[in-house]
Amino acid sequence: xxxxxxxxxxxxxxxxxxxxxxxxxxxxxxxxxxxxxxxxxxxxxxxxxxxxxxxxxxxxxxxxxxxxxxxxxxxxxxxxxxxxxxxxxxxxxxxxxxxxxxxxxxxxxxxxxxxxxxxxxxxxxxxxxxxxxxxxxxxxxxxxxxxxxxxxxxxxxxxxxxxxxxxxxxxxxxxxxxxxxxxxxxxxxxxxxxxxxxxxxxxxxxxxxxxxxxxxxxxxxxxxxxxxxxxxxxxxxxxxxxxxxxxxxxxxxxxxxxxxxxxxxxxxxxxxxxxxxxxxxxxxxxxxxxxxxxxxxxxxxxxx
Numbered sequence: 001x002x003x004x005x006x007x008x009x010x011x012x013x014x015x016x017x018x019x020x021x022x023x024x025x026x027x028x029x030x031x032x033x034x035x036x037x038x039x040x041x042x043x044x045x046x047x048x049x050x051x052x053x054x055x056x057x058x059x060x061x062x063x064x065x066x067x068x069x070x071x072x073x074x075x076x077x078x079x080x081x082x083x084x085x086x087x088x089x090x091x092x093x094x095x096x097x098x099x100x101x102x103x104x105x106x107x108x109x110x111x112x113x114x115x116x117x118x119x120x121x122x123x124x125x126x127x128x129x130x131x132x133x134x135x136x137x138x139x140x141x142x143x144x145x146x147x148x149x150x151x152x153x154x155x156x157x158x159x160x161x162x163x164x165x166x167x168x169x170x171x172x173x174x175x176x177x178x179x180x181x182x183x184x185x186x187x188x189x190x191x192x193x194x195x196x197x198x199x200x201x202x203x204x205x206x207x208x209x210x211x212x213x214x215x216x217x218x219x220x221x222x223x224x225x226x227x228x229x230x231x232x233x234x235x236x237x238x239x240x241x242x243x244x245x246x247x248x249x250x251x252x253x254x255x256x257x258x259x260x261x262x263x264x265x266x267x268x269x270x271x272x273x274x275x276x277x278x279x280x281x282x283x284x285x286x287x288x289x290x291x292x293x294x295x296x297x298x299x300x301x302x303x304x
Contacts, residue, residue, distance in 0.1 A: 010236070010244065010245025010246065010247075011293070012236065012244070012245065012292050012293045012294055013245070013247050013267070013290050013291070013292050013293075014290055014291040014292070015290065015291075016247060016248070016249055016250075016269075016288055016289075016290045017288065017289055017290070018250075018283050018286045018287070018288050019056060019061070019286075019287050019288065019289050020054075020056055020063060020286060020287040021282070021283060021286045022047075022054065022063075022285060022286060022287060023273045023278060023282075023284065023285040023286065024045075024047035024050060024052070024054075024270070024271070024272065024273060024285035024286075024287075025047055025048075025049035025050045025272065025273055025274050025285060026047060026048040026049040026050070026255065026272045026273075026274050026285075027045055027046070027047055027255055027256075027270035027271050027272055027285055027286075027287065028045065028046045028047075028048050028073060028074070028118075028119065028215065028255050028256055028270055028272075029044075029045055029046045029073060029074040029075065029119060029120075029215075029256060029270070030043055030044070030045045030215075030256055030257060030258035030260075030268045030269070030270050030287075031043070031044045031045070031074075031075060031076065031077075031258060031299055032044075032258055032259065032260030032261075032264070032268070032296075032298060032299070033055075033077065034260075034298060041057065041058050041059060041260075041262070042055045042056060042057045042058065043055065043056050043058070043258070043260050043268045043287070044075060045256075045268075045270050045287065046068075046072055046073065046074065046075065047285075048071050048072065048073055048118075049071065049274060051067065051068045051069070051070060051071060051072065052065055052066065052067060052068060053065065053066045053068055053072070053075060054066075054287075056287060058260070058261060058262070058266075066097065066100070068088075069088075069102070070088050070089045070090060071088065071089045071116050071135070072086050072087065072088045072089075072117070073087045073088075073116060073117040073118040073119055073120070073130075073133075074086065074087045074117060074118075074119055074120040074130065075087075075095065076120060076121075076122050076128065076299060076301070076302050077122075077299065077301040077302065078094070078301055078302050078304070079126055079301040079302060079303045079304075082094070082096065083095050083096040083097055083098075084097070085105070085128070085302045085304070086102070087117030087118075087120055087128075087130050088116070088117060089115075089116035089117070089135070090104075090107065091104060091105065091106055091107035091108075092104075092105040092106050092107070092108075092117070092128075092147065092151075093105060105151055105304075106147070106151050106153060108132065108145045108147070108153045108155070109132055109141075109143070109145075112132070112134075112141045114134055114135055114136075114139070114141065115132040115133065115134055115135065115141055115142060116132065116133060116135045117130055117131070117132055117133075118130075118131045118132065118133035118142070118162065118163065118164060119131055119163075119164055119165060119166065119215055119256065120166070121165075121166050121167055121168055121299065122299055122300040122301060122302050123168050123172060123175075123190070123194070123300060124172045124300050125192070125194065125300075125303070126149050126300060126301060126302055126303025126304070127146055127147065127148050127149065127194055127302075127303070128145075128146070128147040128302055129144065129145070129146055129147075129156075129166045129168070129175065129177075130144070130145050130147060130166075131143070131144050131145070131160075131162075131163030131164060131165070131166065131177075132145065132163070133160075133161070133162045133163060133164075134161050134162065137161055137162055137181070138161070139161065140158075140159040140160055140161050141159060141161075142158055142159060142160045142161060142162060142163045143155045143156075143157065143158030143159055143160070143163065144156050144157040144158055144163050144166065144177050146194060147302075147304075148194070148304070149302070149303035149304035150304065151304055156196055157177055157186070157188075157196075157199065160179050160180075160181070160182070161180070161181045162179075162180040162181055163177065163178065163179065163180075164177075164178035164179075164180045164213065164214055164215060165177050165178040165185070165215060165216050166178070166216075167216045167217050167218050167224065168190065168218065169190075169218050169222045169239075170218060170219070170220050170221075170222055170297060171222070172190060172192075173189065173190055174187055174188065174189065174190055174222075174239075175187070175188045175190040175196050176188075176202060176216060176218070176224060178213045178214065178215075178216065179213075180212050180213055180214060180229070181212070183204055183205040183206075183207055183210070183212055183213060184201060184202075184203070184204045184205075184213070185201075185202040185203045185204075185213050185216070185224070185226065186199055186200065186201060186202060187199075187200050187201075187202040188200075202224070202237075202241050203226075203237060203241050205228070205231075209231075210228060210231050211228040211229050211230030211231025211232075211252075212228070212229040212230055212231070213226055213227075213228065213229075214226075214227040214228065214229040214254065214255050214256060215227045215255055215256025215257065215270075216256070216257070217256075217257050217258050217259060217267075217296060218296075219259065219292075219294045219295060219296050220294065220295050220296065220297060221294060222239045223236055223237060223238060223239065223244065223294065224236070224237045224239070225237075225257050225267065227254040227255055227256050227257055227269065227270075228254050229253050229254060229255060229272070230252055230253060231252070231254065232248060232249055232250075232251065232252045232254065233246045233247060233248050233249060233254060234246065234247040234249070234254060234257050234267070234269060235247075247267070247269070247290055249269065249271065249288060250283055251271045251281055251283050251284045251285075251286065252276070252281070252284070253271055253272040253273070253274065253276070253284065254269060254270075254271055255270045255271055255272050256269070256270045257269045257270070258296065258299075259292075259295060259296020259297070260296070261289075261291075263295060264295040264296045264297065264298070265291060265292050265293070265294065265295045265296075266289050266290070266291055266292070267289065267290050267291075267292050267296075268287065268288070268289050269287070269288040269289065269290070270287060270288075271283075271284060271285055271286055271287075271288065272284065272285055273285030
């Protein structure tokens with residue numbers, strides 16, 4: 001469905017602040033971690049093109065970075081607290097940040113040599129929902145995969161040039177999946193056994209004014225917060241796809257967002273500096289945050 005309405009006074013958010021002028025080429029995959037076994041209350045995010053993993057500790061503003069071996073679209077916590085699971089060009093790996101060791105787990109589409117992982121989320125049962133994207137974004141070879149704790153996998157939606165998102169509602173009953181080049185966010189009914197069906201259009205962006213839909217997250221009221229690549233904003237939609245308001249940013253390429261902070265009411269936003277003049281866009285690729293009057297929820301961990 002198309003956007004229904006917009007409120008002029010969006011009172012759910014405060015002022016936007018750039019907390020790290022890092023100029024990531026393609027910032028992505030923000031992940032709030034509040035377990036001491038990983039890092040105390042920090043937001044993690046990737047620079048896909050720059051092949052880096054970054055973390056920003058909210059209480060002290062400490063910043064850490066790790067060089068990665070290849071393009072990586074996401075990191076997620078593991079239930080056994082032994083580091084992260086990560087989605088790379090060449091497959092899924094387990095990562096121990098302390099030692100730097102990564103261990104290969106699986107590759108769901110070995111026949112597609114130009115694909116890479118782009119974005120992912122875990123559901124309550126510890127399954128990963130992850131998209132594989134064509135790189136350099138020319139062919140429809142990408143799909144949405146489900147990766148189960150036993151490392152089996154299955155394809156559930158596609159093909160697309162660049163599958164994006166996904167996000168899962170707070171009640172675990174709706175999965176949102178983005179077709180970036182089709183400018184569409186799809187919604188699916190999600191079931192306890194891990195299956196999804198009833199694919200339907202949630203929103204479709206205007207090609208001339210809205211940019212491209214990128215990453216998204218869902219708050220505790222099941223509102224959907226969507227990043228606009230080329231649209232310089234994050235939009236907030238009701239569960240009925242009504243546009244409630246927007247968070248405007250001083251950079252054009254907004255990639256994703258995730259709730260974090262002491263009470264999970266801070267929306268962290270990643271951006272990209274890809275192909276931009278940094279003299280004209282000095283904050284491009286920065287990590288931003290905005291305080292909100294709602295809350296998100298901590299990402300479930302992968303059970304594998």
